[in-house]
Amino acid sequence: DIQMTQTPSSMPASLGERVTISCRASQGISNYLNWYQQKSDGTIKPLIYYTSNLQSGVPSRFSGSGSGTDYSLTISSLEPEDFAMYYCQQYDNYPWTFGGGTKLELK
């Protein structure tokens, strides 16, 4: 199985701050990488698909980039509703696998 390593596991940040979450795959995944957000009530929604494509309805302050084994999610200016868990997920190989998650917390 492809291992997905996310860093950091938690990140204190302030409103308006720019933050970047990293995700590294144990082998190249050809940009087959999605990002999801999970709120504290368990609700999960997709943010980014195929490395850098914004899911419909997701604000433009979210962006994704990367290639090969290294990928990142950037939020350009944090809003109150952005404090949540974030997961990367690869779909290059089955089984699909997720990163360990990054908890974005209010500083």
Place this chain on the structure above:
Amino acid sequence: QVQLRESGPGLVQPSQTLSLTCTVSGFSLTSHSVHWVRQHSGKSLEWLGRMWSDGRPSYKSAFTSRLSISRDTSKSQVFLKMNSLQTADTGTYYCARGTFTTGGDVMDAWGQGASVTVSS
């Protein structure tokens, strides 16, 4: 709009079988796949399997011997059955719609999750 809703027993005895139903609306099971994903408390997400739009299931290899995914298109329902349950299977089980886009294969709508506790 697109909705998915998981249902099933909240408590299952060890060694018994878990049966969950994902009822969908706003899309057809013959046009989209449906995934099952679980989450242990405080942990990350684990992909379990997928019911393809053509009716074929796919499973994470570690679960092949005890997991079954099926569907009833007339009822817009996808079913998960997992046998020989252990306490390690306790967690929240989600179903999610799969959608293909250019280059993408994404779970673009999720249910609210069904909490399952394995305990005697």
